[in-house]
Amino acid sequence: xxxxxxxxxxxxxxxxxxxxxxxxxxxxxxxxxxxxxxxxxxxxxxxxxxxxxxxxxxxxxxxxxxxxxxxxxxxxxxxxxxxxxxxxxxxxxxxxxxxxxxxxxxxxxxxxxxxxxxxxxxxxxxxxxxxxxxxxxxxxxxxxxxxxxxxxxxxxxxxxxxxxxxxxxxxxxxxxxxxxxxxxxxxxxxxxxxxxxxxxxxxxxxxxxxxxxxxxxxxxxxxxxxxxxxxxxxxxxxxxxxxxxxxxxxxxxxxxxxxxxxxxxx
Numbered sequence: 228x229x230x231x232x233x234x235x236x237x238x239x240x241x242x243x244x245x246x247x248x249x250x251x252x253x254x255x256x257x258x259x260x261x262x263x264x265x266x267x268x269x270x271x272x273x274x275x276x277x278x279x280x281x282x283x284x285x286x287x288x289x290x291x292x293x294x295x296x297x298x299x300x301x302x303x304x305x306x307x308x309x310x311x312x313x314x315x316x317x318x319x320x321x322x323x324x325x326x327x328x329x330x331x332x333x334x335x336x337x338x339x340x341x342x343x344x345x346x347x348x349x350x351x352x353x354x355x356x357x358x359x360x361x362x363x364x365x366x367x368x369x370x371x372x373x374x375x376x377x378x379x380x381x382x383x384x385x386x387x388x389x390x391x392x393x394x395x396x397x398x399x400x401x402x403x404x405x406x407x408x409x410x411x412x413x414x415x416x417x418x419x420x421x422x423x424x425x426x427x428x429x430x431x432x433x434x435x436x437x438x439x440x441x442x443x444x445x446x447x448x449x450x451x452x453x454x455x456x457x458x459x460x461x462x463x464x465x466x467x468x469x470x471x472x473x474x475x476x477x478x479x480x481x482x483x484x485x486x487x488x489x490x491x492x493x
Contacts, residue, residue, distance in 0.1 A: 287363060288362060288363045288364035288367065289362055289363075289364060290362060290363050291360045291361065291362055292361055292362065292363060292366070292465060292468050292469045292472070293360075293361040293468040293469060293471070293472035293478055294359065294360055294361060294472065294477065294478070295356060295358055295359065295361055295477070295478040296358060296477055296478075297317070297358055297478075297480065298355060298356070298357055298358050299317055299318040299321060299355060299356040299478070299480060300315055300316055300317055300318055300355045301316055301318045301319060301349060301352040301353070301354065301355050301369070302315075302316040302319065302349035302350070302352075307395075307396065307397040308349070308396055308397030308398045308399075309397065310398075310484065310487060310488050312397075312398075313397065313398040313484045313486055313487075314482070314484045316349060316400070317480035317481070317482070318352055318355060318356065318369070318480070319347065319349055319352060319399070319400030320400060320402070320480055320481045320484075320485070321467075321478065321480045321481075322347055322352060322369075322400055322460075322464060323345045323346075323347050323400040323401055323402035324345075324402050324467075324481070325463050325464055325466075325467030325468075326345045326347065326376060326402065326432055326460060326463055327342070327344070327345040327402035327403055327432060328467070329376060329432075329456075329458060329463045329466075329467075330342040330345060330376060330378055330432030330456075333376070333378065333454075333456050333458070334378065334430065334454075337454070340430075341419075341430075342378055342403075342430040342431070342432045343403065343418050343419060343429040343430050343431060344401060344402060344403040344404035344418050344419070344429065344431060344432070345400075345401060345402040345403060345404070345431070345432040345433065346389065346393075346399060346400075346401055346404075346431060346432070346433045346437065346444075346447075347399065347400040347401075347433065347434065347437075348399055348400070348434075348436070348437060348441070348442045348444070349398075349399055349400060350442060351370070351372075351374065351434060351436060351437075351441075351442075351460075352369050352370065352400075353368065353369060353370065353371055354368040354369050355369075356369065361468050361472075361478070363465065366461060366464050366465050366468065367461065369461075369464065370460060370461040370464060372436070372461075373459055373461070374434040374435060374436050374459065374460045374461070375434065375435040375455065375456065375457065375458065375459060375460070376432060376433075376434065376456045376458045376459070376460055376463060377432075377433060377434065377435050377438050377453060377454065377455050377456065378430055378431065378432050378433075378453075378454040378456065379430070379431045379433060379438065379447060379450035379451075379452070379453055379454075380428055380429070380430055380431075380450055380451040380452040380453075380454075381428060381429055381430075381431050381447075381450050381451065382428050382451060383423075383424065383425035383426055383427055383428065383429075384425065385446055385447075385450065386416075386423065386425070386429055386431070387425055388446040389431075389444075389446050389447070390406060390413045390416050390423070391411075391412055391413060392443070392444065392446060393406060393408075393413070393486065394406070394408045394409075394410075394411050394412050394413045395411045397486075397488075398484065398486035399486065401485050401486065402485070403418065403419050404416065404417070404418055404485060405417040405485050405486075405487075406485065406486045406487070407487055407488075407489050408486065408487065408488050408489060409488070409489040414489055428451060431447075431450075433447065434460055435455070438450075438453065
């Protein structure tokens, strides 16, 4: 993926992009102000040179890395999230599970222990993936930004603030965490099968965007410790899709939401 990023950095300052482009598409256009202007030989050489990169990028982004039998949907409407919306937003659960696995692999390799749970934001996933082929280009549409996986050590108090904030939202993509909500507060939090203990600290996998307080996750801005992995979440998604598809021949998003309103729980 570093090749693609370098290509885009090289090409985009020189080319114009269509008004509704894919985040990875390079559409070459001339900057002529009127029809009487002509393109110099040097300009044509530049355009021909760039077209090679355009074709290379477009060919790479058309590569099929997996297939899905169902639509992988992200949340698009603003406002408090309902249980129905949280249930339908299955792409968030897929992404959180892949990030959790990557965070666990990193923590085991560096410290010999697992991370505790994963938190992402629904609106960090910018597009849904329709049933059928999953290409590299589609993953770039889901995650066009170079967001990095970070692992934060949070105090119990900071986790309590985090869970209460998720309650005001109505939900968000999580893994290894179950929250039961009552209106705008949480009544129970289960982390890897164990009840949340506010006296303990926890290692939480998330993005550097949320670490910076993005989407109002301000309680993440000052953790006890920060482990910057250098791993892009987009690359985690690509590797996750490839791995799951090679192992099972399909992508199987979990149907059960992990954040639930207490009134809906029997």
